[in-house]
Amino acid sequence: AQKITQTQPGMFVQEKEAVTLDCTYDTSDQSYGLFWYKQPSSGEMIFLIYQGSYDEQNATEGRYSLNFQKARKSANLVISASQLGDSAMYFCAMRELGAGNNRKLIWGLGTSLAVNP
Amino acid sequence: GAVVSQHPSWVICKSGTSVKIECRSLDFQATTMFWYRQFPKQSLMLMATSNEGSKATYEQGVEKDKFLINHASLTLSTLTVTSAHPEDSSFYICSVRQGLGYTFGSGTRLTVV
Numbered sequence: 001a002q003k004i005t006q007t008q009p010g011m012f013v014q015e016k017e018a019v020t021l022d023c024t025y026d027t028s029d030q031s032y033g034l035f036w037y038k039q040p041s042s043g044e045m046i047f048l049i050y051q052g053s054y055d056e057q058n059a060t061e062g063r064y065s066l067n068f069q070k071a072r073k074s075a076n077l078v079i080s081a082s083q084l085g086d087s088a089m090y091f092c093a094m095r096e097l098g099a100g101n102n103r104k105l106i107w108g109l110g111t112s113l114a115v116n117p
Numbered sequence: 118g119a120v121v122s123q124h125p126s127w128v129i130c131k132s133g134t135s136v137k138i139e140c141r142s143l144d145f146q147a148t149t150m151f152w153y154r155q156f157p158k159q160s161l162m163l164m165a166t167s168n169e170g171s172k173a174t175y176e177q178g179v180e181k182d183k184f185l186i187n188h189a190s191l192t193l194s195t196l197t198v199t200s201a202h203p204e205d206s207s208f209y210i211c212s213v214r215q216g217l218g219y220t221f222g223s224g225t226r227l228t229v230v
Contacts, residue, residue: 033217043208045161045221052217091160095217102149102174105212105219107160 002027004092006108013082014116020067021077021111023092029053033095034075035105036066040088048090051075079113087115119145119215123222130201130229138196138225140211146191151212151219152184161210167194201229 003026013019025034036048051059051066059066067076079086092108120143130136140150148169153161165175165186173186183205185197198205210224 035219037221043155043210043224043226045210045212045224047218047220050217102166102168103214104151104163104166109160112158 002029002094002096002106004094004106004108006092006111008111009109010112010114012114012116013079013086015084016081018078018080019082019113021079021090021092021113023075023077023108025073025075025092025094027073027094034066034068035093035095036064036075036077037091037093038086038088039091039110045091049077082115084115084117087113089113119143119147119213119220121211121213121220121222123211123225125225126223127226128228130227132202132229133200135197135199136201136227138198138209138211138227140194140196140213140222142192142213145213145215147194147213147215148191149214150188150194151214152186152194152196153210153212155208155210155224157208164196164209169194198227201227203229205229 005024032053034051038046049061049064051068063080065078089110091110093105096104122141124139150167152164164179165173167173167186167188169188175181188194206229211222212219
């Protein structure tokens with residue numbers, strides 16, 4: 001069965017430093033997609049970055065990069081130069097197997113990141 | 118990506134009443150919308166997948182008569198919490214799939230008193 005594991009319930013980082021949030025996944029499919037979302041205290045889910053299983057290069061979006069290690073089934077999020085506004089919950093998710101629009105996201109439990117001034 | 122509008126952002130209702138939450142896809146025709154529930158400090162829990170013009174597909178353990186979903190058009194899906202009770206108090210959030218990505222509404226914080 002597909003599964004997403006985030007082993008860090010909470011993380012602290014000093015402002016302007018980099019931080020890595022861990023995510024491992026389990027799937028038997030060869031084609032899949034991995035997502036990271038940020039959820040601030042307001043509750044909205046903000047898309048950060050996407051990595052397709054066939055993408056040869058690690059995805060990057062501004063200060064966010066995804067350290068994709070396919071053989072180890074890990075998709076860690078790296079946030080560089082942390083800012084106070086980065087304090088939030090971060091969720092890793094994987095697109096479910098199958099075809100069509102009904103493909104659901106499988107979610108991890110999330111990591112709460114606190115950026116210290 | 119798609120722009121998704123969700124209303125209301127918060128609602129307080131009395132126990133026994135029903136509450137309707139709207140999820141609108143403003144710039145994209147969404148044949149499929151997803152409804153989630155989230156308890157404090159927990160992950161998102163998928164409640165149901167809403168398909169335009171047909172019945173929603175509910176996840177195991179979600180009462181379809183309690184959480185009524187209507188997806189009558191390509192831009193609007195509604196979730197009605199019927200005969201709400203305090204244990205229904207939660208954060209409800211909808212999502213639209215567009216291409217490879219998923220866009221979320223801003224969520225609705227429901228408090229039943």
